Amino acid sequence: xxxxxxxxxxxxxxxxxxLIGSRDLSxxxxxxxxxxxxxxxxxxxxGNISLGGHCxxxxxxxxxxxxxxxxxKKLSQNINxxxxxxxxxxxxxxxxxSHNYLKFKLKNVYEVEDNAFHNSSCDGPTMDAxxxxxxxxxxxxxxxxxxxxxxxxxxxxxxxxxxDKNSITLAEYNYPFVFDDFTPIVHEFAHSFxxxxxSNSFASQSNDYGAHSxxxxxxxxxxxxxxxxxxxxxxxxxxxxxxxxxxxxxxxxYDNTMYPFFGDKTDGGFFTAGYDYASSWVxxxxxxxxxxxx
Amino acid sequence: xxxxxxxxxxxxxxxAVDTKSVLNQLMxxxxxxxxxxxxxxxxxxxxxxxxxxIINKKxxxxxxxFRQDLVPDIIANAVGEYGHFVEVTQDGKMTESDSNIxxxxxxxxxxxxxGSLALSYYYGLxxxxxxxxxxxxxxxxxxxxxxxxxxxxxxxxxxxxxxxSGNLPLDPRLDNSHIKAYKPRLSSAYYNKKGQWRESVLYxxxxxxxxxxxxxxxxxxxxxxxxxxxxGQKVFDLRKYARNTTSNDNExxxxxxxxxxxxxxxxxxxxxxxxxxxxxxxxDKREIDSIEEKDSYPITYYFFIGIFFLLIFILFxxxxx
Numbered sequence: 001x002x003x004x005x006x007x008x009x010x011x012x013x014x015x016x017x018x019l020i021g022s023r024d025l026s027x028x029x030x031x032x033x034x035x036x037x038x039x040x041x042x043x044x045x046x047g048n049i050s051l052g053g054h055c056x057x058x059x060x061x062x063x064x065x066x067x068x069x070x071x072x073k074k075l076s077q078n079i080n081x082x083x084x085x086x087x088x089x090x091x092x093x094x095x096x097x098s099h100n101y102l103k104f105k106l107k108n109v110y111e112v113e114d115n116a117f118h119n120s121s122c123d124g125p126t127m128d129a130x131x132x133x134x135x136x137x138x139x140x141x142x143x144x145x146x147x148x149x150x151x152x153x154x155x156x157x158x159x160x161x162x163x164d165k166n167s168i169t170l171a172e173y174n175y176p177f178v179f180d181d182f183t184p185i186v187h188e189f190a191h192s193f194x195x196x197x198x199s200n201s202f203a204s205q206s207n208d209y210g211a212h213s214x215x216x217x218x219x220x221x222x223x224x225x226x227x228x229x230x231x232x233x234x235x236x237x238x239x240x241x242x243x244x245x246x247x248x249x250x251x252x253x254y255d256n257t258m259y260p261f262f263g264d265k266t267d268g269g270f271f272t273a274g275y276d277y278a279s280s281w282v283x284x285x286x287x288x289x290x291x292x293x294x
Numbered sequence: 295x296x297x298x299x300x301x302x303x304x305x306x307x308x309x310a311v312d313t314k315s316v317l318n319q320l321m322x323x324x325x326x327x328x329x330x331x332x333x334x335x336x337x338x339x340x341x342x343x344x345x346x347x348i349i350n351k352k353x354x355x356x357x358x359x360f361r362q363d364l365v366p367d368i369i370a371n372a373v374g375e376y377g378h379f380v381e382v383t384q385d386g387k388m389t390e391s392d393s394n395i396x397x398x399x400x401x402x403x404x405x406x407x408x409g410s411l412a413l414s415y416y417y418g419l420x421x422x423x424x425x426x427x428x429x430x431x432x433x434x435x436x437x438x439x440x441x442x443x444x445x446x447x448x449x450x451x452x453x454x455x456x457x458x459s460g461n462l463p464l465d466p467r468l469d470n471s472h473i474k475a476y477k478p479r480l481s482s483a484y485y486n487k488k489g490q491w492r493e494s495v496l497y498x499x500x501x502x503x504x505x506x507x508x509x510x511x512x513x514x515x516x517x518x519x520x521x522x523x524x525x526g527q528k529v530f531d532l533r534k535y536a537r538n539t540t541s542n543d544n545e546x547x548x549x550x551x552x553x554x555x556x557x558x559x560x561x562x563x564x565x566x567x568x569x570x571x572x573x574x575x576x577x578d579k580r581e582i583d584s585i586e587e588k589d590s591y592p593i594t595y596y597f598f599i600g601i602f603f604l605l606i607f608i609l610f611x612x613x614x615x
C-alpha cells in the first residue's frame with residue numbers, strides 16, 4: 001500500500017513541475033514570461049532600434065517545419081533539402097538593410113502521414129486542431145499541406161501569442177517547393193512578427209476584444225506587457241495618427257506592411273517599402289525565445 | 295463642377311470590378327475576399343463573367359503581370375470560386391450554362407481525381423450547393439475510393455454543402471479574420487433551399503457510407519477514421535430532413551419539413567418510398583452502432599485495464615508478504 005501511495009505522490013509532483021504534460025503559457029504570470037527580464041524596456045522609434053544590439057548577437061530564432069503527407073502522396077522528396085531552402089530564404093528575406101538582425105535556425109523538421117489535414121482549411125477550428133497536434137511553444141512552426149481550401153495559400157494562427165500556447169502557421173507546399181514562390185511562407189511568418197497587410201486590410205473590428213491596438217504597442221516600446229496573454233491586437237484606424245507621432249509611421253500608408261496579394265509583385269509580394277522590425281512587438285517575444293536558445 | 299465630376303469618375307473607377315481585381319482576389323494569400331470588391335449586382339455578374347473567362351482561358355493572367363507558372367493555380371482557384379456565383383433554375387439545379395462549365399472542368403479533373411484542379415472542382419461543386427452538384431460530388435467518391443485524404447476532402451465538401459457554412463463568426467486569432475466570407479449558396483442548410491433534394495441527399499449518404507467502408511480497408515489510422523465517421527454521421531443526421539419529405543414537397547418550395555412535422559404520404563408510391571427509406575435508415579443505424587460499439591471499446595482499452603489490475607494484484611501480494 002505504501003508503494004502505491006508513494007507512486008501517486010511522485011506522479012502528482014511531476015505534474016506540478018511540468019515534467020509530465022506541456023507547459024501552458026496562458027496560466028503563467030507576466031513576470032514569469034520568457035525573456036521578460038531581458039530586453040531593453042525603453043521605448044523606441046524607427047531608426048532607434050539597435051540592430052543586433054541590446055538583445056545580443058548570434059542568437060537564432062528556432063523554426064519547426066512539418067510536412068503533412070497522405071497515404072498516397074508524399075509532399076517532399078527530401079524534407080532536409082526543402083528545410084535548408086526555407087532557412088536560406090527566411091534569413092535572406094528577413095534581413096534588414098543587408099543586416100541579418102533576424103536570423104533563424106532549424107529546430108525540428110519532420111514529415112507525418114495525416115490524411116485528415118493533408119488537404120486542409122484556413123479556418124479557426126482547423127487551425128485549432130492543427131495547433132493541438134503540431135504546435136510548439138519553443139519554436140515558430142510552419143506546417144506544409146498539400147492543398148488549402150479555396151484560394152487560401154497560407155494562414156497564421158498567432159494573434160494571441162502566447163495565450164494560445166501552440167502557435168502555428170500553415171501554407172500550401174506547392175508554392176515554395178514547386179512554384180519556387182516563398183511568399184506565403186515569409187508572409188505568414190511576418191504576420192507572426194506582428195506585420196499587418198497594406199492599407200490596414202488586416203485590421204479586425206476595433207475594440208471588440210478589449211485589447212490594445214497595435215498603435216499602443218508601438219508607443220509602449222519594448223515591454224514585457226506585450227507578451228502577456230491578452231495580447232490580441234489590431235490596427236485601430238481611428239488612431240492612425242498615433243503611430244505617426246510615435247514612430248514616424250503612418251499605418252494608412254504603404255509603409256511597414258505586406259501586400260495581401262501575390263503572384264504579380266516585383267518584390268515577391270511581401271514586404272512593402274519601409275519595413276522595420278522596430279514596429280513588431282511580437283518579434284520581441286520570439287527574439288526572447290531565441291535568446292533562450294532552445 | 296468639373297472637380298466634382300472628376301471625383302465621381304475617380305471614385306467609380308476605384309471601386310469598379312475589373313479583370314485585375316478579380317485576379318488579385320484569386321491570388322489573395324488568405325483566400326478570396328469578394329465582399330471587398332462587390333458593390334452591386336452588376337459587380338457580381340462581372341466577377342462571374344471574368345471567372346468564366348479565366349476558366350475557359352479567354353483571359354491570360356500573364357497579361358496582367360502574373361507569373362506563367364502560377365496560371366494553372368489561378369485557373370483552379372477560379373473553378374472553386376465560380377461555385378459561389380452559379381444561378382439556379384426553378385427546380386434548384388444549376389442553369390445549363392453553369393452546369394456546362396462544371397461538366398467541362400469535371401472531364402479534366404477526372405483525369406487526375408486527386409490533383410489540384412480536381413480538389414478545386416470539388417470545392418466549386420460544394421459552393422454551388424445544388425442537388426445536381428451534390429450528386430456529382432457524391433459520384434466523385436467513386437474515383438477516390440483508395441485515396442483516404444481526397445475521399446475525406448470530398449466527404450467534408452458534402453457535409454458543408456448539406457449543412458451550409460452559415461455566417462461563421464470572425465476569429466481574431468486568424469490573420470484572415472478581416473475577410474467576411476462570401477458564400478451565398480451556403481448561407482443555409484440544404485433543406486431551407488428550394489430544389490428537389492430528396493434523391494440526391496439519399497444518394498450522397500449512400501455513397502458516403504460506401505466510401506467509408508472502402509477507406510476502412512485502406513487506412514487503419516483510428517483518429518482519421520473517427521474524423522471520417524463523424525462527417526458521415528453528420529450527413530446521416532442531415533439526411534432525415536430529406537427522408538421525411540415527399541417528391542412533391544421538394545418540387546414546390548424546397549425541403550423544409552422536420553421529422554416530427556412530416557406530412558402523411560398521400561399515395562402508395564410515397565408509402566413504398568418511405569418504407570424503403572425507413573429500412574435503409576434502420577440498416578444504416580445498425581451499421582453505425584456496430585462501428586461505434588467497436589470503436590468505443592478498442593482492444594488496447596481492455597489490455598491496459600488488464601495490466602492495471604495485474605499490477606495492483608502484484609503490489610498487493612508484495613505488501614502482504
